[in-house]
Amino acid sequence: MDVKDEVDGPLSRSGDVATPKDRRVGLIYDERMCQHYAPDYEDHPECPDRVRVIWDRLNSSGLAKRCVILNAKDADDNHLALVHTKNHIDLIKNISSERSEPRRKRTAAKFNSIYFNEGSSEAAYLAAGSVVEVAEKVAEGKLDSGFAIVRPPGHHAEEAEPMGFCLYNNVAIAASFLLNERRDLGINKILIVDWDVHHGNGTQKMFYNDPRVLFFSVHRHDFGTFYPAGDDGSYIMTGEGPGAGYNINVPWENSRCGDADYLAVWDHILIPVAQQFNPDMIIISAGFDAAIGVSWGCRVSRMGTHLLDKLMEFAGGKIVMALEGGYNLKSLANSAQACVEVLLQDKPVIGTLEAYPFESTWRVIQEVRQQLSAYWPILAVKLSDKVIDRRITQIEFSSSDSDDEHPHSPSIALDGFKTVDNTEGMRKPCVGSMDKTKPKEIIWKTFPHRLFFARERTSTWGPGGVAFLHPKSNDQEKTYMCLYKITLEQFNDVLLQENVSSYIT
Numbered sequence: 001m002d003v004k005d006e007v008d009g010p011l012s013r014s015g016d017v018a019t020p021k022d023r024r025v026g027l028i029y030d031e032r033m034c035q036h037y038a039p040d041y042e043d044h045p046e047c048p049d050r051v052r053v054i055w056d057r058l059n060s061s062g063l064a065k066r067c068v069i070l071n072a073k074d075a076d077d078n079h080l081a082l083v084h085t086k087n088h089i090d091l092i093k094n095i096s097s098e099r100s101e102p103r104r105k106r107t108a109a110k111f112n113s114i115y116f117n118e119g120s121s122e123a124a125y126l127a128a129g130s131v132v133e134v135a136e137k138v139a140e141g142k143l144d145s146g147f148a149i150v151r152p153p154g155h156h157a158e159e160a161e162p163m164g165f166c167l168y169n170n171v172a173i174a175a176s177f178l179l180n181e182r183r184d185l186g187i188n189k190i191l192i193v194d195w196d197v198h199h200g201n202g203t204q205k206m207f208y209n210d211p212r213v214l215f216f217s218v219h220r221h222d223f224g225t226f227y228p229a230g231d232d233g234s235y236i237m238t239g240e241g242p243g244a245g246y247n248i249n250v251p252w253e254n255s256r257c258g259d260a261d262y263l264a265v266w267d268h269i270l271i272p273v274a275q276q277f278n279p280d281m282i283i284i285s286a287g288f289d290a291a292i293g294v295s296w297g298c299r300v301s302r303m304g305t306h307l308l309d310k311l312m313e314f315a316g317g318k319i320v321m322a323l324e325g326g327y328n329l330k331s332l333a334n335s336a337q338a339c340v341e342v343l344l345q346d347k348p349v350i351g352t353l354e355a356y357p358f359e360s361t362w363r364v365i366q367e368v369r370q371q372l373s374a375y376w377p378i379l380a381v382k383l384s385d386k387v388i389d390r391r392i393t394q395i396e397f398s399s400s401d402s403d404d405e406h407p408h409s410p411s412i413a414l415d416g417f418k419t420v421d422n423t424e425g426m427r428k429p430c431v432g433s434m435d436k437t438k439p440k441e442i443i444w445k446t447f448p449h450r451l452f453f454a455r456e457r458t459s460t461w462g463p464g465g466v467a468f469l470h471p472k473s474n475d476q477e478k479t480y481m482c483l484y485k486i487t488l489e490q491f492n493d494v495l496l497q498e499n500v501s502s503y504i505t
């Protein structure tokens with residue numbers, strides 16, 4: 001690895017294979033961030049391999065050679081203090097020097113979804129400092145864009161507490177640093193795009209009153225039941241005081257959303273607002289857990305590429321990506337590679353995809369637009385029925401399209417569910433389901449009840465669906481039924497398709 005130290009002029013690439021069309025893309029990775037892991041080596045989704053697989057892929061694909069490799073840096077306490085309380089900073093700073101592991105565990109248990117070990121303090125400082133480093137280099141014009149491959153992630157971390165695997169809010173610290181500490185660089189307006197499948201609650205709160213930051217988050221909300229549960233991720237949270245209108249939440253109602261849904265949100269909410277906001281820089285809370293293949297995510301293929309491509313036209317392409325979530329290692333590597341290809345403007349748009357947003361997506365988009373129309377007049381324009389009724393959207397995507405793991409159309413995606421083909425009935429999870437596991441148990445049983453209603457088969461599950469029996473036992477009438485022991489996720493999908501008449505067929 002050819003590491004560049006501080007330099008005065010524009011940074012040069014680490015390899016000699018850069019072509020004139022390449023943009024200067026910075027990368028930061030540091031193995032020390034892998035020293036933060038769940039104590040006792042317990043299986044935990046936020047594991048060191050998340051960043052290792054990304055780094056390995058960027059090297060094996062040859063992309064890293066075409067980028068500028070930066071040294072990771074420790075965050076400065078003064079910069080952390082721009083968004084965090086002193087108590088919070090002291091907690092994270094000292095947690096790894098705590099001699100007793102049980103005490104560390106007890107401290108972690110006070111928080112929501114947090115673990116600490118002896119490497120946590122250093123990793124947290126490096127993650128925050130590295131995002132600041134990339135952001136500063138991009139703001140200075142020494143890089144065109146950059147990707148901080150960091151962990152622990154940051155967007156759930158709040159002013160006074162770690163949360164949701166996040167210790168310091170890396171993206172918020174970097175944005176605050178540029179806006180408050182490096183005003184000389186002329187970055188006065190920052191668009192933060194949080195496409196992690198979870199709401200960026202911490203980042204939202206840190207800039208809720210600040211019109212210099214337009215915070216945009218698209219996430220599963222599931223009517224307030226998806227992590228982090230509650231109303232913070234609702235579309236009614238639009239900012240307050242001088243920051244009113246500068247907080248945009250697009251809350252998905254379930255896990256079905258894929259490329260067409262995300263692109264519709266980009267086209268009808270984010271891009272029009274970004275055009276008016278005209279940011280000086282874009283920082284992406286780049287979680288890859290909305291990618292297809294992540295058990296609790298959505299269904300975005302080659303996560304982020306088409307979304308990133310559309311953002312490249314803003315802020316002169318000054319884009320800083322900071323890793324947030326993403327827990328499927330193969331999907332992480334694929335998505336990160338595809339995004340770096342876009343940052344390098346590696347490949348032209350080479351294809352189209354036939355897909356269409358769900359009806360619920362149009363409903364959410366219209367609700368968000370209405371909520372924000374007082375602040376962004378362009379959103380007050382009513383979407384034509386022609387747009388909303390459109391069933392097939394031509395979607396352009398960039399980068400490679402040959403990845404079998406990430407198919408580009410729902411019909412192809414179903415092929416990935418072959419694992420349950422051998423079970424009786426319910427041969428495949430419905431289209432939106434990310435849970436490909438076989439039913440844990442299948443039994444046929446006779447019930448002494450009258451059958452009220454049942455589906456013999458449904459279009460998305462094949463044989464099977466819901467059944468309702470009369471609650472009163474009746475030996476004269478018996479119902480012979482197949483029972484499936486399925487996960488809550490799969491159960492929700494069954495309910496969903498039963499309740500949404502326009503569900504994909």
Ligand SMILES: [Zn+2]
Binds near residue numbers: 196289325
């Ligand atoms: Zn996430």
